[in-house]
Amino acid sequence: MPQTPLHAEHARLGASFTDFGGWDMPVRYTSDLAEHQAVRESAGLFDISHMAEIFVRGASSSAFLDYALVGQASAIRDGKAKYSMIVDLDGNIIDDLIVYRLAHDSFLIIANAGNRSAVVKALNERVTSFDSSEVVDRSDEFALLAIQGPKATAILQTLTDSDLSELPYYSIGKGKVSGVESYLCRTGYTGEDGFEVLFRAESAVEVFNALINAGATACGLASRDTLRLEAGMPLYGHELDLETNPFEANLGRAVKLDRENDFVGKAALKVIAEKPVTKILVGLVGEGKRAARADYPIYASSEATDSIGKITSGALSPTLGYPVAMAYVSPEHSALGSLVSVDIRGTRLEMKVVKLPFYKRAS
Amino acid sequence: MSNPENLKYTKEHEWVLIEGDVATIGITAYAAEKLGDVVFVDLPKAGTATTYMKICGEIESTKSVGELYAPLDGEVVESNPVVVSAPETVNADPFGAGWLIKVRFTNLPELLTAAEYNVLTGEA
Numbered sequence: 001m002p003q004t005p006l007h008a009e010h011a012r013l014g015a016s017f018t019d020f021g022g023w024d025m026p027v028r029y030t031s032d033l034a035e036h037q038a039v040r041e042s043a044g045l046f047d048i049s050h051m052a053e054i055f056v057r058g059a060s061s062s063a064f065l066d067y068a069l070v071g072q073a074s075a076i077r078d079g080k081a082k083y084s085m086i087v088d089l090d091g092n093i094i095d096d097l098i099v100y101r102l103a104h105d106s107f108l109i110i111a112n113a114g115n116r117s118a119v120v121k122a123l124n125e126r127v128t129s130f131d132s133s134e135v136v137d138r139s140d141e142f143a144l145l146a147i148q149g150p151k152a153t154a155i156l157q158t159l160t161d162s163d164l165s166e167l168p169y170y171s172i173g174k175g176k177v178s179g180v181e182s183y184l185c186r187t188g189y190t191g192e193d194g195f196e197v198l199f200r201a202e203s204a205v206e207v208f209n210a211l212i213n214a215g216a217t218a219c220g221l222a223s224r225d226t227l228r229l230e231a232g233m234p235l236y237g238h239e240l241d242l243e244t245n246p247f248e249a250n251l252g253r254a255v256k257l258d259r260e261n262d263f264v265g266k267a268a269l270k271v272i273a274e275k276p277v278t279k280i281l282v283g284l285v286g287e288g289k290r291a292a293r294a295d296y297p298i299y300a301s302s303e304a305t306d307s308i309g310k311i312t313s314g315a316l317s318p319t320l321g322y323p324v325a326m327a328y329v330s331p332e333h334s335a336l337g338s339l340v341s342v343d344i345r346g347t348r349l350e351m352k353v354v355k356l357p358f359y360k361r362a363s
Numbered sequence: 364m365s366n367p368e369n370l371k372y373t374k375e376h377e378w379v380l381i382e383g384d385v386a387t388i389g390i391t392a393y394a395a396e397k398l399g400d401v402v403f404v405d406l407p408k409a410g411t412a413t414t415y416m417k418i419c420g421e422i423e424s425t426k427s428v429g430e431l432y433a434p435l436d437g438e439v440v441e442s443n444p445v446v447v448s449a450p451e452t453v454n455a456d457p458f459g460a461g462w463l464i465k466v467r468f469t470n471l472p473e474l475l476t477a478a479e480y481n482v483l484t485g486e487a
Contacts, residue, residue: 016396031454032425033400222399222426289403291423315425316402345421345428 004049005143005204013218021114023050025221032222036318039190039227043149044219045211052116053142053198054109054123058133061105067263068126069099070246070255076101081170081187084254086122091245091268095119095236098187100172108172108183110144110196112236126264143204147216148194148227150361155214156195160184164195178210189224191231191359226315229324232283232357238294238312239281239326245272248328250281250356279309279328283358284340284351286323291316292342292349298327299341302348308333311342317358324358325351365486366391367458372480375416375432378458379474386435389462390422390453393484399424401453406431406442406464413437415472420463422453437468 001024010017015026026047028035038044056065065073071084081100085093095115100108111119116139123135147156157164162175162184172185182199199207212218225235234240239249246255246269257270286292291314298309314325325342333340338353366372371379376394380387395401403423413419413433420431442464446452453461475483 016399027426028399031400033402033451036425226425289423290405291403291425293428316423318402318425 002050004047005201006047006049006208009205009208010047010218015218015220018221020221021050021112023113025050026218028220028222029218032220032226033318035217035219035223036226038217039149039192039219039223040319041150043147043151043155043194043216044190044223045208045216046146046148046219046221046224047143047208048146048196049143049201049204050113051144052111052113052119052137052139053144054111054120055107055136055138056109056123056133057106057136058130059105060130060132061107063261064127064130064133065099065107066259066261067130068123069097070263070265070269071099072256072259073099073101073107078103079171079173081172081185085246085251086119087246087265087269088242089265089268091265091272092242093236093240093244093246093249094122094242096234096240096251100183100185102172115236141201142198143201143207144196144198145208145211146188146190146194146196147211148188148190148192150192151215152192152194155211155216156184156197158214159210169193178207180207182207189231189233190227191233191357192227192361225313226318229313229315229326230317230319230357230359232326234281234326235313245269247272248277248279248281277331280331280334281312282327282329282334283354283356284311284314284325284327284342285354285358286325286342286349286351288323288349289316290344290347290349291323292325292327292344292351297343298329299343299348300333301339302341302350304341308340319359323349323351326356329353366393366477366480366484368477370458370477371434371474372477372483373416373432373434373474374483375430377432377434379434381471384467385440386437386466386468387462388431388434388464388466389457390429390431391480391484392457393486394429395454395457395461398422398429399426401450404446404450404453404463406447407439409439409441411439413439413466422463431463433466434474435466435468435472436470437466439464440467441465
């Protein structure tokens with residue numbers, strides 16, 4: 001199983017490991033609750049070097065990405081980032097990604113580890129009619145660290161001469177972190193402020209330890225999952241997959257249908273956008289301490305026996321103290337305040353449809 | 364954490380302390396560490412009958428659900444109120460304050476010794 005350049009460091013810090021997207025990744029170091037709390041209250045550091053870094057460059061690169069993705073890459077200003085998706089001809093989601101515009105003719109796409117080959121393959125198929133663009137998968141050359149939390153920016157600032165206050169949310173800049181040339185991306189997957197720092201894999205141990213020594217807590221993927229769930233952020237393989245389109249996932253805002261140029265999936269998504277969806281992603285909350293977990297069936301009432309949906313992600317929220325879940329339900333049960341009944345290993349739990357996210361940081 | 368010599372074990376990672384005809388039961392440090400932070404414990408009430416290797420409770424962490432298998436036939440005489448109100452006790456002291464239930468047993472099946480359990484968890 002592939003490992004990130006920090007695998008030995010994680011082991012040295014006492015991490016337990018898990019298979020994630022085909023990678024042997026740290027799931028926790030000591031306590032996933034403590035790691036979760038560190039991100040909410042101070043700063044946590046995640047090794048996300050398993051994620052894919054795909055560079056697109058050339059004179060036609062913005063036109064190419066306008067065709068390849070559901071969002072409008074040409075509308076992203078230099079140094080800015082945009083959440084987007086790559087879909088198939090039927091409008092179903094191959095992956096969700098973040099597109100960073102490095103320069104007028106140069107983009108960086110960060111994709112999920114498990115979808116790396118599917119995304120690279122789709123981009124390479126779609127680039128053929130754009131002579132002056134090239135797609136370069138450089139995932140193996142880079143380490144990617146996410147430092148997240150209310151103290152993340154202050155901690156990162158102690159290791160760089162770049163003025164981080166000049167990099168607002170969803171922007172990207174270049175700078176040195178602990179002397180190592182890096183891309184500084186003000187993005188994340190935790191619901192907190194922070195940065196994702198991309199640099200050459202050879203420097204991974206040095207930069208990781210510099211951030212730990214500056215006060216960040218090493219955090220594993222268990223806490224990353226509960227953090228993103230509280231923040232209402234989808235995870236590919238749970239909320240998103242090849243049987244789901246962006247409108248069902250409540251990501252219609254990322255799909256730019258009202259533009260001149262064609263893009264892969266546009267015709268299908270135009271039809272889908274006009275029709276009522278058959279399933280819709282909602283947030284659910286319950287009482288007590290028992291979590292509704294992925295794949296548990298959902299019913300209209302405690303007596304009902306015909307399933308109306310299923311849980312995609314769920315946990316006892318560490319920050320809120322009650323069960324939260326994301327789920328697909330049929331639209332007639334999706335109104336805010338609707339009550340549904342979830343089968344938790346044979347016991348029914350009443351849950352209520354609420355607005356996402358469950359947790360929003362004080363701004 | 365090493366597995367105490369005075370306890371018996373199951374392949375489902377429970378430990379059992381035999382005192383007269385009452386067995387105190389918990390999950391091992393190995394099991395607690397594999398689960399991660401325990402956030403909810405569902406235990407059988409006093410008076411509930413237990414059957415050898417049948418599920419009689421659940422231990423949930425943020426990431427997963429662990430099942431508690433009864434290591435012997437008998438009747439629950441007490442469940443630990445401390446782990447219900449403070450589930451983290453299971454991680455903090457799995458062989459002590461984090462015990463789960465006490466069962467008055469009717470017969471004693473063959474359980475693993477500490478040495479045998481160490482082999483099972485690769486600690487031997």
